[in-house]
Amino acid sequence: MSANAVYPPSGSSGELQFANSSGLLDAAQAFWDSSSSKLYISGNLEVLGTETVIDSVHLQVEDAIIGLGSGSAGEGAANDRGIIFLINGETNPSVYWDESADEFRLARLSNTPGNSVFDDPSSIAQSSGGYQALRLGTINAVSGAIFDSKKRSLSDIGTNVYFYASGSNEKRSVFGGDVVISGTLYGGSPLKLGTELEFKSSEGATTQISNPSGSVKVFARDEVKIGSDAGSIRFIDLGGSTAGKIFVTGSGTQVNRRLKILSKGQIHFHGADPNAASPGSDVFLFASGSVDSKKRKTRGVSLFGGDAVVSGSLTGISGLSGSLTRLADGSSFLQAGTDITITSASNGAINIISNAQDQRKKLIYEVTSSHAAEANLDIPNLDFSNVLEDPLRIDVFVNGQLMTSGSTRDYTIPAAGTSLKFYFALLIDDIICVRTY
Numbered sequence: 039m040s041a042n043a044v045y046p047p048s049g050s051s052g053e054l055q056f057a058n059s060s061g062l063l064d065a066a067q068a069f070w071d072s073s074s075s076k077l078y079i080s081g082n083l084e085v086l087g088t089e090t091v092i093d094s095v096h097l098q099v100e101d102a103i104i105g106l107g108s109g110s111a112g113e114g115a116a117n118d119r120g121i122i123f124l125i126n127g128e129t130n131p132s133v134y135w136d137e138s139a140d141e142f143r144l145a146r147l148s149n150t151p152g153n154s155v156f157d158d159p160s161s162i163a164q165s166s167g168g169y170q171a172l173r174l175g176t177i178n179a180v181s182g183a184i185f186d187s188k189k190r191s192l193s194d195i196g197t198n199v200y201f202y203a204s205g206s207n208e209k210r211s212v213f214g215g216d217v218v219i220s221g222t223l224y225g226g227s228p229l230k231l232g233t234e235l236e237f238k239s240s241e242g243a244t245t246q247i248s249n250p251s252g253s254v255k256v257f258a259r260d261e262v263k264i265g266s267d268a269g270s271i272r273f274i275d276l277g278g279s280t281a282g283k284i285f286v287t288g289s290g291t292q293v294n295r296r297l298k299i300l301s302k303g304q305i306h307f308h309g310a311d312p313n314a315a316s317p318g319s320d321v322f323l324f325a326s327g328s329v330d331s332k333k334r335k336t337r338g339v340s341l342f343g344g345d346a347v348v349s350g351s352l353t354g355i356s357g358l359s360g361s362l363t364r365l366a367d368g369s370s371f372l373q374a375g376t377d378i379t380i381t382s383a384s385n386g387a388i389n390i391i392s393n394a395q396d397q398r399k400k401l402i403y404e405v406t407s408s409h410a411a412e413a414n415l416d417i418p419n420l421d422f423s424n425v426l427e428d429p430l431r432i433d434v435f436v437n438g439q440l441m442t443s444g445s446t447r448d449y450t451i452p453a454a455g456t457s458l459k460f461y462f463a464l465l466i467d468d469i470i471c472v473r474t475y
Contacts, residue, residue: 089152118156122149129167132156145169160189185211261298309337376426397424397431401472409464414457417470422455425474434458435471 120134146167328338
């Protein structure tokens with residue numbers, strides 16, 4: 039601009055005319071409309087200075103594209119670009135391009151117009167500024183999207199990752215409503231579901247939970263329930279290294295866990311035909327097998343390892359015989375203890391008789407002459423073998439006083455078991471009383 043003087047508005051249209059360096063008036067390019075208090079400029083307006091202040095209530099820009107950061111030659115040097123919203127007494131909301139991070143950012147910062155570089159929102163306390171929330175409609179991300187509190191890039195997460203949402207036990211990623219996955223769901227580590235897991239498939243289709251590389255485990259704190267509205271529940275052996283085996287095991291660390299099989303109908307364990315006829319309407323639990331299969335060494339034995347407890351009556355449909363009362367080595371599973379006699383009849387009946395009353399005896403002996411200490415005192419009809427010479431089943435009294443047995447006590451029983459040896463001398467007419475149980 040080479041004009042060095044300006045004249046006030048003149049003419050019918052209020053033209054502003056500028057005098058050039060020769061003192062001549064140039065054609066008017068600026069028009070003042072006094073009726074609407076507007077200045078019209080026909081041509082371009084370039085303001086040379088460090089600051090332009092527009093103190094107006096409304097600003098309207100006709101241009102569809104606005105450029106920021108241009109220099110005298112066009113595009114300015116590489117640096118941050120953005121818009122700052124000035125708010126008195128607060129950090130200023132800003133929408134800007136961060137050149138060093140190569141990304142757009144939305145934050146509250148302490149920057150003001152005139153700064154060439156925006157502050158790092160991460161260095162500002164959340165209570166006074168930093169990154170801010172953004173609410174909008176659909177987000178169309180071309181190369182991927184990431185929601186990460188650590189401000190990593192997608193390449194840090196994985197080269198094949200398109201979308202990533204970080205989280206923790208305290209800061210969870212929550213998807214409200216229905217979540218639809220058109221492909222495969224990976225990871226989980228573990229996958230935790232709030233309520234039910236339901237599979238939607240076509241009528242009659244089969245849905246499976248499988249792990250082609252290992253095992254599948256289903257655990258619950260209290261109970262694991264497996265049910266079927268109609269039909270049957272099958273545990274199917276698919277072969278592999280444990281072909282022919284289906285294991286139901288307890289936890290190695292939680293020995294008090296329970297496995298419950300609940301049914302409103304019958305529970306069958308069949309060795310071959312899963313659709314075999316019911317053994318009877320009054321049967322709740324049935325384990326198939328065959329009679330005498332143990333003798334013939336053929337499959338058909340139902341074996342219960344450990345203790346088998348029957349809370350009600352035990353009924354043998356074919357009767358209980360001696361063949362059912364034997365241990366693996368062929369001996370009877372009923373062994374007679376002390377004072378017990380067991381006999382078995384040919385029909386399998388077992389008689390258990392106690393002869394404890396026969397061992398209850400009382401014998402009184404009067405010493406006929408003086409007897410030295412630690413000498414065997416033979417007493418007629420005395421025999422401790424029936425009570426196994428057990429001191430707990432023998433009472434010895436001398437003149438009405440109870441003696442104690444043992445080498446450091448009052449008496450012992452010699453090996454023959456038909457005499458007593460006292461550790462003190464006996465006098466004539468001493469009364470010895472012996473009771474056995």
